[in-house]
Amino acid sequence: MNTVDLSQRPPRSPRLKLGGYVLLPRMLDKGRAHLAGKAGEYHFNCPLDQRLMEFTGLSADDILSLLKEGKSDSEVLAWIRANTKRTDFEIYQWTEVPAAEKSLGQRRQRIRMRNGKKSRCRS
Numbered sequence: 001m002n003t004v005d006l007s008q009r010p011p012r013s014p015r016l017k018l019g020g021y022v023l024l025p026r027m028l029d030k031g032r033a034h035l036a037g038k039a040g041e042y043h044f045n046c047p048l049d050q051r052l053m054e055f056t057g058l059s060a061d062d063i064l065s066l067l068k069e070g071k072s073d074s075e076v077l078a079w080i081r082a083n084t085k086r087t088d089f090e091i092y093q094w095t096e097v098p099a100a101e102k103s104l105g106q107r108r109q110r111i112r113m114r115n116g117k118k119s120r121c122r123s
Contacts, residue, residue, distance in 0.1 A: 006033040007040030014048060019077040020091040023052045027060075028076060031067045055094055056084045 004011060011029035018024040027049045034044040045053075045060040053060050058080065066076050086094075 003032045003036040003038060004029045005036075005038040005040075006030065006042045007038060011042060017095065018073055019081065020088065020095060021052065021056075021077075021080075022095045023048055024077070024080075025073065027052060027063065028067065028073055031064055035064070035067055056080060056086060058083060 006029070011033070012025040014023050014026050016022070016025045018028075027044070030039060030042050030044045030046075030049070033039040033042065044064065049060055053063075062083075063076065066079055071079070
């Protein structure tokens, strides 16, 4: 697996999914770069990574150990699936519902602004 030099380009988008999990591809990029000393301004196990680990009930140290062993994205995903009790539906809910709620809120805000009303939303 090639290590991404995060001082030269950013990690994958936090919206990109692997096995239904948003944030996971980005976390793996940052973990590999961390191990290679090429993380730049990015931090492995940042609050976003911690959010994913909290949801799965797994440890960032376990993920880092897998990356040290040279595991691929699909091998890490297989390990996560084998070691978490989350169902596909729970993963979908965790991944998709916040994004849908955000886009609905943004749509409502645009309609209010079009109609000359002030927005009540604060982001």
